[in-house]
Amino acid sequence: MKQLKKIAVECKNIGLSYDGGKTEVLKDITLRIEPGEFFALLGPSGSGKSTLLRLIAGFNQHQRGQLLVDGKDITGVPPYARNIGMVFQSYALWPHMTIWDNVAFGLVERRVDKATVKQKVGAALELVGLAQYANRRPNQLSGGQQQRVALARTIVIEPQVLLLDEPLSNLDKKLRVQMREELRSLQRTLGITTVFVTHDQEEAMTTADRMAVMDKGIVQQLGTPAALFDYPANPFVANFVGTTNLLAGEIDQINGDTVRFRAQGIGDITLPKHPDVRAGKMAISFRPHTVKMQVGDSVRDGAYLWLNGAVEHTEFLGEFTRYRVRVGDSLVTADQAHFSGMTPFAESAAVRLGVDATQIRYLAV
Ligand SMILES: Nc1ncnc2c1ncn2[C@@H]1O[C@H](COP(=O)(O)OP(=O)(O)OP(=O)(O)O)[C@@H](O)[C@H]1O
Numbered sequence: 426m427k428q429l430k431k432i433a434v435e436c437k438n439i440g441l442s443y444d445g446g447k448t449e450v451l452k453d454i455t456l457r458i459e460p461g462e463f464f465a466l467l468g469p470s471g472s473g474k475s476t477l478l479r480l481i482a483g484f485n486q487h488q489r490g491q492l493l494v495d496g497k498d499i500t501g502v503p504p505y506a507r508n509i510g511m512v513f514q515s516y517a518l519w520p521h522m523t524i525w526d527n528v529a530f531g532l533v534e535r536r537v538d539k540a541t542v543k544q545k546v547g548a549a550l551e552l553v554g555l556a557q558y559a560n561r562r563p564n565q566l567s568g569g570q571q572q573r574v575a576l577a578r579t580i581v582i583e584p585q586v587l588l589l590d591e592p593l594s595n596l597d598k599k600l601r602v603q604m605r606e607e608l609r610s611l612q613r614t615l616g617i618t619t620v621f622v623t624h625d626q627e628e629a630m631t632t633a634d635r636m637a638v639m640d641k642g643i644v645q646q647l648g649t650p651a652a653l654f655d656y657p658a659n660p661f662v663a664n665f666v667g668t669t670n671l672l673a674g675e676i677d678q679i680n681g682d683t684v685r686f687r688a689q690g691i692g693d694i695t696l697p698k699h700p701d702v703r704a705g706k707m708a709i710s711f712r713p714h715t716v717k718m719q720v721g722d723s724v725r726d727g728a729y730l731w732l733n734g735a736v737e738h739t740e741f742l743g744e745f746t747r748y749r750v751r752v753g754d755s756l757v758t759a760d761q762a763h764f765s766g767m768t769p770f771a772e773s774a775a776v777r778l779g780v781d782a783t784q785i786r787y788l789a790v
Contacts, residue, residue: 428616431460432495432585434481440489441476450476451487452642458620463612465621465629468639469665474622477639478588481620482511494585510584514591516575518563524550524574525559531582549577552611569600576608580615587612587619593628605632626666630654638662660788663710670716670757673708673790690754696730701787708788715784716759718748718770719777729779732757736774746770750778 435458441451450473458464466474479485481492483504491498499507518527528549532542550556553573563571572592579587592608593601609632612619623629629636630650638645638653638661646658650666657663660671674694678685684702686694686709696702696709717729734752745760746769759778763769770776 428614429583430585431616432618433460433493434458434586434618434620435493436477436490437493438490439477439480439487439492441480441485441487446488450642451480454490454642454644456637456644456647458618459635461616461618462634463609463619463621463632465623465633465636466639467623467626467629467636467665469624472639473642474624474639475590478511478590478620478622481586482509482588483507508582508585509588510579510582510586511588511590512572512575512579512592514594516563516571516595518571518574518578520563523560523562524555524566527563527574528578528581531578535582545581546577549581552580552614553577553607568596569604572596572604573607576611580611580617584617587615587617589619589621591622591624593623594625601628608632630666638665640665657710657786657788660708660710660790663786663788667712668758669710669712671708671710671788672755673706675706676702676704679704688753688755691732691752694730694732696785697782699787706790708790710786710788711780711784713747713758713760714745715781716757717779717781718750718759718761719779720775728782730782730785732778732780734776734778736770736772736776739769739772741769748776750776752778 436454436456439451439454442449454477466477468474476485480487483502492500525546529542529546532545550559553576555570555573555577558566558570563574566574593604596604605628621632633650635649636653637647640661646653646662653662653666657666663669663671672688672691674686674688676684676686679698682698683695684698686696688694732752734750734757736748737751737756738749740747743763745762748759748761748770750757750759757778
């Protein structure tokens with residue numbers, strides 16, 4: 426199949442409510458999805474991501490703001506008149522039709538001539554690796570294959586934009602990983618602007634060029650997966666994208682190069698000063714893999730924040746061991762890379778946790 430024209434999708438101050446304005450589900454959503462981008466909407470259940478996706482498809486109507494596709498405001502244009510393809514969680518294949526007829530359906534409906542239908546359906550099935558299954562029915566295919574049929578059926582009509590609503594959630598873990606790679610390479614081949622809804626941060630991070638993290642109908646942060654992981658804007662994003670340690674507290678002293686952070690349940694900690702630091706309530710966040718663990722009496726290194734604790738819980742995960750370490754009244758998570766022959770720290774061992782100071786983020790609360 427040929428590369429498709431790359432189109433931008435833009436939401437400008439979009440607001441959507443149900444129940445005559447009582448339930449506000451989308452609040453002032455402003456974002457621009459660049460032409461050809463693979464964009465993920467990531468958020469917990471009820472955050473509004475499906476509502477936003479369905480709004481782009483035309484199934485939901487917003488009351489405020491504008492929706493621009495290729496620079497044109499398509500607010501009010503019905504779904505069938507938008508050239509937008511959507512793959513649903515359930516795939517929604519026709520059970521009584523062959524794979525070929527399922528894929529051809531949208532073209533036949535649009536009264537495309539027979540020769541073109543043949544050529545396009547053949548190319549779409551080829552693209553998803555299902556040419557040899559054209560005569561089967563959906564129930565004769567595996568979940569992953571059905572998913573590919575759903576994709577082929579959507580892209581065959583050459584939509585301007587591809588919308589994917591949790592398309593991998595019905596598949597087992599291994600197949601999900603395989604399919605997300607396939608999805609990503611298919612998207613690259615076609616160059617189609619793609620919006621992918623998921624509540625799975627790993628899925629969003631591994632596929633998306635950029636993503637929007639949503640919570641309570643608000644875009645909490647927008648950026649590349651690495652930017653969101655490394656520089657979360659607030660505690661919600663820090664927790665939702667990856668695993669983190671969040672310590673709440675208050676900065677009550679700002680000295681030359683350091684600040685005093687009164688961490689709840691831990692006590693006073695001296696931290697390096699940073700442009701984001703202000704006196705008052707704050708949280709600090711650091712990732713478990715940026716913490717190194719040492720035995721209680723080892724030498725301190727000034728580039729680290731040192732916390733004394735005792736191992737409370739150990740989880741061996743193969744590549745690394747995840748330790749939950751009691752520090753004061755808090756539990757700190759520390760991931761230590763595992764190599765064969767290593768002896769893990771025992772439960773209740775006294776340890777010192779060294780947090781790389783460059784990896785600590787200060788977050789407003
Ligand atoms: N027709 C409706 N009437 C009233 N409230 C609705 C309606 N549809 C959705 N909602 C509410 O809007 C909010 C957002 O729903 P939405 O389906 O967009 O969330 P989501 O982030 O996609 O969650 P999930 O991952 O569970 O699908 C929810 O609180 C939901 O209860």
